[in-house]
Amino acid sequence: MFGRIDHIGVAVTDLDAAVALYEQTFGMPVAHRETVESFGVEAVLLDVGESHVELLRPVSDDSAIARFLERNGPGLHHVAYATDDIEAALERCRAAGLRLIDERPRRGIRNSRVAFLHPKAVGGVLTELVQPAAH
Amino acid sequence: MFGRIDHIGVAVTDLDAAVALYEQTFGMPVAHRETVESFGVEAVLLDVGESHVELLRPVSDDSAIARFLERNGPGLHHVAYATDDIEAALERCRAAGLRLIDERPRRGIRNSRVAFLHPKAVGGVLTELVQPAAH
Numbered sequence: 001m002f003g004r005i006d007h008i009g010v011a012v013t014d015l016d017a018a019v020a021l022y023e024q025t026f027g028m029p030v031a032h033r034e035t036v037e038s039f040g041v042e043a044v045l046l047d048v049g050e051s052h053v054e055l056l057r058p059v060s061d062d063s064a065i066a067r068f069l070e071r072n073g074p075g076l077h078h079v080a081y082a083t084d085d086i087e088a089a090l091e092r093c094r095a096a097g098l099r100l101i102d103e104r105p106r107r108g109i110r111n112s113r114v115a116f117l118h119p120k121a122v123g124g125v126l127t128e129l130v131q132p133a134a135h
Numbered sequence: 136m137f138g139r140i141d142h143i144g145v146a147v148t149d150l151d152a153a154v155a156l157y158e159q160t161f162g163m164p165v166a167h168r169e170t171v172e173s174f175g176v177e178a179v180l181l182d183v184g185e186s187h188v189e190l191l192r193p194v195s196d197d198s199a200i201a202r203f204l205e206r207n208g209p210g211l212h213h214v215a216y217a218t219d220d221i222e223a224a225l226e227r228c229r230a231a232g233l234r235l236i237d238e239r240p241r242r243g244i245r246n247s248r249v250a251f252l253h254p255k256a257v258g259g260v261l262t263e264l265v266q267p268a269a270h
């Protein structure tokens with residue numbers, strides 16, 4: 001159902017410091033930077049193999065990332081798996097009885113279509129399904 | 136420095152239930168199962184693209200995973216990046232002033248050589264370097 005780990009989502013307080021660490025010390029090139037208003041975040045994608053590290057800084061107080069940082073501090077926030085057909089993947093999760101956060105896909109970073117499964121349905125792991133935009 | 140995300144480490148309480156979810160609902164084939172005494176865990180690797188999901192159940196009370204489960208409950212525990220030369224990667228991290236948990240590589244799952252960076256050095260993300268065994 002999933003072709004790869006699309007990215008790991010990491011909540012950060014200092015985005016530029018995080019980019020410097022991943023880009024300079026870990027040698028991961030920056031692939032994209034975008035503010036995704038609907039999620040209240042500024043995001044930076046860095047390449048690692050077929051996947052990305054997605055660094056996320058909150059740009060509004062009521063964003064999920066802002067709440068996460070308040071509760072946990074910075075760190076691993078979610079994992080995202082890539083799919084070619086997000087409707088079919090969501091339907092399969094629904095049929096398996098998994099609790100969804102997004103009943104229908106939403107627009108994500110780089111015009112991707114994304115949907116989150118509830119962490120309670122996935123052993124405490126906030127899990128995102130991603131169908132990248134057709135390039 | 137890192138060729139790919141080698142795996143994401145997920146702490147679980149019920150390993151078989153987690154394997155069933157990832158294998159049957161998410162369609163990730165089980166690649167390997169092993170008890171790694173030195174880390175006090177039973178681990179299952181499932182394939183997803185060039186990466187794995189590494190499900191971890193504690194087999195001893197004093198294991199890091201047992202402590203994590205007590206503090207946080209099940210969920211995302213760490214991320215691991217693959218390297219062809221773990222000594223060079225560790226040296227580069229040391230030179231960049233990053234705090235290490237393992238000064239020298241240890242034996243990991245499937246005869247890999249692994250070393251952990253301290254989460255405080257990586258914005259709260261427990262980060263593992265992995266040099267897979269030469270197959």
Ligand SMILES: [Co+2]
Nearest residue numbers: 009054080128
């Ligand atoms: Co994401």
Ligand SMILES: [Co+2]
Nearest residue numbers: 144189215263
């Ligand atoms: Co690991």
